[in-house]
Amino acid sequence: MTRLCRRDLYAAGTAALLVAVAVLVGRRIQDTRHTLFVHWPPVLAEWDPHVGPGTPAALAVAAATVAWGPALADRLPWRTLLASAWAVAVAWILSLALVDGWQRGLAGRLTTRNEYLRVIGRFHDIPAALRDFDHHILIGSPGHWPAHVAGHPPAATLTFVLLDRMGLRGGGWAGTWCVVAGATGCVAVLVAIRLLAAETLARRAAPFLVLAPAAVWQGASADAYFAAVAAWAVALLALALTRRSPWWAAGSGLLFGLTCYLSYGLTLFALPGAAVLVLGRRELRERPVLLLPLLAGLAVVPTLSALAGFDWWEAYRLLVTRYYQGVGGTRPYGYWVWANLACTVLITGLATAAGLRRAAGELLRRRGAREPDPGPARGSAARVRLAVLVWTALLALLVADVSGMSKAETERIWLPFALWLLPACALLPHRRVWLAAQAVLALLLNHLLLTGW
Secondary structure (H helix, E strand, O other), X not given: XXXXXXXXXXXXXXXXXXXXXXXXXXXXXXXHOOOOOOOEOOEOEEEOOOOOOOHHHHHHHHHHHHHHHHHHHHHOOHHHHHHHHHHHHHHHHHHHHHHHOHHHHHHOHHHOOOOHHHHHHHHOOHHHHHHOHXXXXXXXXXXXXXXXXXXXXXXXXXXXXXXHHOOOOHHHHHHHHHHHHHHHHHHHHHHHHHHHOOHHHHHHHHHHHHOOOOHHHHOOOHHHHHHHHHHHXXXXXXXXXXXXXXXXXXXXXXXXXXXXXXXXXXXXXXXXXXXXXHHOHHHHHHOHHHHHHHHHHHHHHHHHHHHHOOOHHHHHHHHHHHHHHOHHHOOOHHHHHHHHHHHHHHHHOHHHHHHHHHHHHHHHHOOOOOOOOOOOOOHHHHHHHHHHHHHHHHHHHHHHHHXXXXXXXXXXXXXXXXXXHHHHHHHOOOHHHHHHHHHHHHHHHHHHEEEOO
């Protein structure tokens, strides 16, 4: 075993130790002080060993992806690879969700008391609901919104309102939307890596993006849908710069604007967006006019929202108050500021911890050296560019962590950031071994714990 491989194991072992400490310390705090408000810290889950109708399918998808995924990812035509990655991701997410059964695992997830579907009937007049949205954020206000509705800008709820208006009513359709749309996030990340780093690295990352432990929480979680929108905003920006296309730039801006109106915390995707602009600076210098359609697209959703009467800044101010009115004001920052990172280990896996160590090594080796101008990147330069992307996503996650507005439930809240950490696994050798470790972690989590929120 080489020294580098041993260091990979040390990184993975350190990540596993972090999770173990978070479990033990969290169990002690919850048993003695009852201030964590989770039954199986650090994740919001119940200890419930079980199997279900999705178990055989989940085992089959995992085994097939570990056995043939890396080889197929290396040789499939690019467009076929993207379509296959999406299809396998859907199968993986759906099979894991169905381990808990159709109702408990999928159809009932978005109909619980804190979820979006509980307020569909209050949006029969959408403009009036938007004008009145801020008045129902605080606990104690007349008809205050459920936690997830109050905790997000109205575009999140409007998504499910529009699905209902289209005839796709109920938790089954809403959950299916989140699975199908959320699974496209891995495709967006692959597109961005190919354009900004190298196709070889995108191909190496593909099986890890598909077989992520995050799939345990992507099933019927609206945050999976948010993650996909944010990922496509970044991917379209990469397309705009490399193709020098104002249309892709406008599309990217539109999705960045929508991202900010799906979740307040996803304004932090300005950091990955800035990383794309830095990596594509040569193209941007050659055609700076691309910034105009980007900014124009970015203004669309905020402008329409403001015209409809929704004040994003006032809503966020009220949300901060609402957050501390609820369990967020009781959950101890001193535990969650590091236990949240243990949640991140669980959704990204031990392979990602090892990959991030390798990515950090690439950045440190290039410190002080001038990176070649963006263009077709190969070898070391491509790995550095990939490292810039994943570490920028990690930086955004850390900012969210220290803000104090993400205490617990980050296994779902941070899915958009997790999606951009997984490509670090492309830097690892022995891909099948690490991929198997990812699959085993996901299967254990899904069969030992009953997740929910």
